[in-house]
Amino acid sequence: MIEVRRRLGATPGQVDAVLADGWTYGLWVVGAVHIREVSEDWPKPGARIRHSIGAWPLMIEDRTYVEEYEPGRLLQLRAHAGPAGTARVRLEWEPDGDGSTVRMSEDAIAGPGRLVPPPVRAPLLRLRNGESLARLAAIARGRPEQPDQA
Template structure:
């Protein structure tokens, strides 16, 4: 099971706002090319985001379903990947001084991805999640700047 901890120099409300923003899902979830459909109720339990993954001309349609949502504390997603199966990604958000700690726990549930689960897969998931957390950190910082009233034109792109 790939578990990562990440500290954000922002209040957990800011981190939660980024996690709960379905329109930005493709901006931080590694491998997601574009959002095809976002359920307006996102991130309510049972709501979904349909998205495309792939590289170059290869493009596949997948979806993420919210299984558990406890605002500001916990978000658990099931990513359904067709023949590859399904993966559970759980986010637990803890207040930590002036900031927040996000714990990400990802593991395959069923399908081909579950059969490939083991040390090599853990390394790949760990690297992927490190990049995902870097992307999420950039979005939290961007939302923090926007909340401070800094105009978009004065921001330097990531």
């Protein structure tokens, strides 16, 4: 898995609130441009987001599924990217002073993306996911703390 890490000026609860709202996916995930549907049970395992990736008029309709979710700590996704294949994306966040630190790991698990050598795909994923975490930080800072769902 290729990992990026970022300290966010948002609490773990604020980070969780963004990630637990599937409709924000297109705001923080670089490449996802249009959300068409979010399962009512998002972010429970098995829930999905139907989205488009790319730029008009060359958009690909695709989907992302939740594999694992631990409120306030972890979200693991299986993201389909059309002809490029499928990736596993894991986000883990923890308290860090008055904010939080988020680790985002991603790598190809199926399709042609696996044929790209890791030394070639790693820098591209680091750039893309670094920008995704910057967007996540900006959105999370603007969201109120969510009460515990337990």
